Amino acid sequence: MDRQIGDRASEGTVIGSRPVNKTVKVAQDLAAAFERIKSVKGVYQQEITRGESPDIYIYGSVEAVGLPLGNKQAMEIVDTALEGSYNMHDADAEDFSKEPACVFNAGSFDINNTRWEGYVQELAELAAEGLGLETCELKAELDAMWLWTEGCIWPTPPLRVRKHGDRRTWAAKMLVILPSSHKGGEVTYIRDVNGNHDTWSTDGYRQSMVSWHKDINLVFKPPEKGNRLGLLYDLHVRRPLKYSQQLGLHHSAVQAVQDAIEKYTLLVRNDCMQETAFFLPLNIKIPKHTSERQDQSSIGKHMLLPSDLAKLECFYEKGMDEVRGFQTHIALAEVTARDKMTIYRAWGTRQVDHFDTEYLLQKVMDIPGGDILGETLRRLEGTKLEAELVPVVDAFKSGLTRTVTHQGDTEEHVFLKTALCLLIHLEKTD
Known part of the structure; x- marks a missing residue:
C-alpha cells in the first residue's frame, strides 16, 4: 500500500500522459462534504487550564468569594441564602439531609473583574463548537450562581431562559465550575426511556465547563465530599436549533461524505482516475x-x-x-x-x-x-x-x-x- x-x-x-481533472472535482466534493460535518453533542465538557477569577461579591456579604472555595465560606454563603430570598427552596430546613443547595439569581451578586466577560465569551465559543451551535452573534448572559454543599438534596432546577432573556435566540446552558475542591457529584444525561445514560465527572479538574442544549435535561448530583460552585450562563445565537434538529443535519452531512467517497471509489474502479x-x-x-x-x-x-x-x-x-x-x-x-x-x-x-x-x-x-x-x-x-x-x-x-x-x-x-x-x-x- x-x-x-x-x-x-x-x-x-496523471495517467500516462493524460491529465485527469476528475481528481480535482472529487477532492472539492469531499472537502465540501467534510465542511458540513460539525460536532453535535447533547452535552459538552471542557477542562479549563487557564483560569480567570471572577471576583464575586454577594449582596449582604462583606467579603468576596475566595477561590478555591473553602468549607467555612461555603457555609457562610448558605447562611446568606437562608437569611435572604436567594435560596431556591421554600421548604423547611428539616427537608434537607444536611445543608441546602443554593441558587443565587444574577441580581443577587456582582462580578468585579473587568476581564471576566471576555473570558466567558472565550468559553462560550468553546461550548458552542462542542455542542455544534453556530457562532454567529454568539452571546453569553449570566443567569445564576449555583452552590452544592456536601450531601445536600439537589433537585436540578428545570431549564429556563434567564429573567428578561430572549427565548427566540436561547440555545443552550453553560455552567462554569469554579475552583472548589469536591469529590463525587456526577453529571448525568439520561438518553432514552430505557435508562441509557452518559455520565461526566467534575471532581477531576481544578476548573471546568459543562454546556448542554436547552432541550437536554441533566441531573447534577451533590458532591459526596466538599462543595461545588458554578456560574450559570445562557448561550444565545442568531438561529438556535434543538439538539434533535442538529442530529438530523449531522446525519445528512455524514451521508454527503459517504456519497463523495463512493463516487471516488467508482471512478477508481472504472479507471477514470488513480487511487x-x-x-x-x-x-x-x-x-x-x-x-x-x-x-x-x-x-x-x-x-x-x-x-x-x-x-x-x-x-x-x-x-x-x-x-x-x-x-x-x-x-x-x-x-x-x-x-x-x-x-x-x-x-x-x-x-x-x-x-x-x-x-x-x-x-x-x-x-x-x-x-x-x-x-x-x-x-x-x-x-x-x-x-x-x-x-x-x-x-x-x-x-x-x-x-x-x-x-x-x-x-x-x-x-x-x-x-x-x-x-x-x-x-x-x-
Missing part, C-alpha cells in the same frame, strides 16, 4: 510540542477541536472505514504552503514574478487507535504534493510567515503557512 500512496502523492493525477490520498486542513493550530519534538509520532484526540474530532469520527458512524472494496486509512499531517514572489527592479521599472503555491508534506502523525498509517508514510516527509490533493486552500491564507532576501536589484519574498491536515487514503483491497 505504501508504494501506491507514495507514487500517487508525488506523481499527482490517491487527500489532505483536508483542520481547524486546530499545530500543538507546539509536536512541531518541536522530532520523535513525536502521534497526536492525541484530546488535542483536537470538537469539529475536527467529528470529522475523524464520522468515518466509523456508517462503516465508512470499508466502502465497496476500499479500506479507509486516516492520519494527521503537517502540510506547509509555500508562496514565492520575486521582484526585479531595472531602469526605473518593477517586474513581479509570482510562482504557483507549493504544498510540502512536512510530518505525518498517527491517530491513537488508528492503523499506524503515519509510520508507513514517514518516508514521504519533505516531498511536494500536487495542489489538487489539498482542496481547502483558504486554511493557508492567514497567519503567514514572510521572509525577504535581497540580492542586487532583486527581492525574493517567501510566504509560509503550516496547517494540520486530515490525511485520507482509500486503498483498493479487491
Whole structure:
C-alpha cells in the first residue's frame, strides 16, 4: 500500500500522459462534504487550564468569594441564602439531609473583574463548537450562581431562559465550575426511556465547563465530599436549533461524505482516475510540542477541536472505514504552503514574478487507535504534493510567515503557512 500512496502523492493525477481533472472535482466534493460535518453533542465538557477569577461579591456579604472555595465560606454563603430570598427552596430546613443547595439569581451578586466577560465569551465559543451551535452573534448572559454543599438534596432546577432573556435566540446552558475542591457529584444525561445514560465527572479538574442544549435535561448530583460552585450562563445565537434538529443535519452531512467517497471509489474502479490520498486542513493550530519534538509520532484526540474530532469520527458512524472494496486509512499531517514572489527592479521599472503555491508534506502523525498509517508514510516527509490533493486552500491564507532576501536589484519574498491536515487514503483491497 505504501508504494501506491507514495507514487500517487508525488506523481499527482496523471495517467500516462493524460491529465485527469476528475481528481480535482472529487477532492472539492469531499472537502465540501467534510465542511458540513460539525460536532453535535447533547452535552459538552471542557477542562479549563487557564483560569480567570471572577471576583464575586454577594449582596449582604462583606467579603468576596475566595477561590478555591473553602468549607467555612461555603457555609457562610448558605447562611446568606437562608437569611435572604436567594435560596431556591421554600421548604423547611428539616427537608434537607444536611445543608441546602443554593441558587443565587444574577441580581443577587456582582462580578468585579473587568476581564471576566471576555473570558466567558472565550468559553462560550468553546461550548458552542462542542455542542455544534453556530457562532454567529454568539452571546453569553449570566443567569445564576449555583452552590452544592456536601450531601445536600439537589433537585436540578428545570431549564429556563434567564429573567428578561430572549427565548427566540436561547440555545443552550453553560455552567462554569469554579475552583472548589469536591469529590463525587456526577453529571448525568439520561438518553432514552430505557435508562441509557452518559455520565461526566467534575471532581477531576481544578476548573471546568459543562454546556448542554436547552432541550437536554441533566441531573447534577451533590458532591459526596466538599462543595461545588458554578456560574450559570445562557448561550444565545442568531438561529438556535434543538439538539434533535442538529442530529438530523449531522446525519445528512455524514451521508454527503459517504456519497463523495463512493463516487471516488467508482471512478477508481472504472479507471477514470488513480487511487490517491487527500489532505483536508483542520481547524486546530499545530500543538507546539509536536512541531518541536522530532520523535513525536502521534497526536492525541484530546488535542483536537470538537469539529475536527467529528470529522475523524464520522468515518466509523456508517462503516465508512470499508466502502465497496476500499479500506479507509486516516492520519494527521503537517502540510506547509509555500508562496514565492520575486521582484526585479531595472531602469526605473518593477517586474513581479509570482510562482504557483507549493504544498510540502512536512510530518505525518498517527491517530491513537488508528492503523499506524503515519509510520508507513514517514518516508514521504519533505516531498511536494500536487495542489489538487489539498482542496481547502483558504486554511493557508492567514497567519503567514514572510521572509525577504535581497540580492542586487532583486527581492525574493517567501510566504509560509503550516496547517494540520486530515490525511485520507482509500486503498483498493479487491
